[in-house]
Amino acid sequence: MGLFGTFVYKNKKKKNFWLHMTMRGKSKLYFFSEDPKDALSSVPSGYVVFEDPRTGLPFLKKGSGGFLGGLFGSNRKVKKDKKPEK
Numbered sequence: 001m002g003l004f005g006t007f008v009y010k011n012k013k014k015k016n017f018w019l020h021m022t023m024r025g026k027s028k029l030y031f032f033s034e035d036p037k038d039a040l041s042s043v044p045s046g047y048v049v050f051e052d053p054r055t056g057l058p059f060l061k062k063g064s065g066g067f068l069g070g071l072f073g074s075n076r077k078v079k080k081d082k083k084p085e086k
Contacts, residue, residue, distance in 0.1 A: 006039035011056040032058045
């Protein structure tokens with residue numbers, strides 16, 4: 001949806017939410033709002049939109065959202081096993 005306008009997410013309750021970004025120091029904070037003013041045109045690279053199953057509110061999560069994302073593995077840290085005891 002972001003090609004010719006702003007990014008809109010419609011949740012399970014049929015409400016529209018627009019993606020916004022604000023700067024807090026050097027950090028970028030992404031949030032969804034029901035206000036379309038100054039909304040972003042697309043989801044930032046490396047993020048995926050999820051919806052809280054209880055409340056229906058959308059949020060962004062870092063992850064593989066693209067077609068090839070799962071092909072090359074995830075960016076999660078793999079937990080190493082403990083060294084075997086002697």
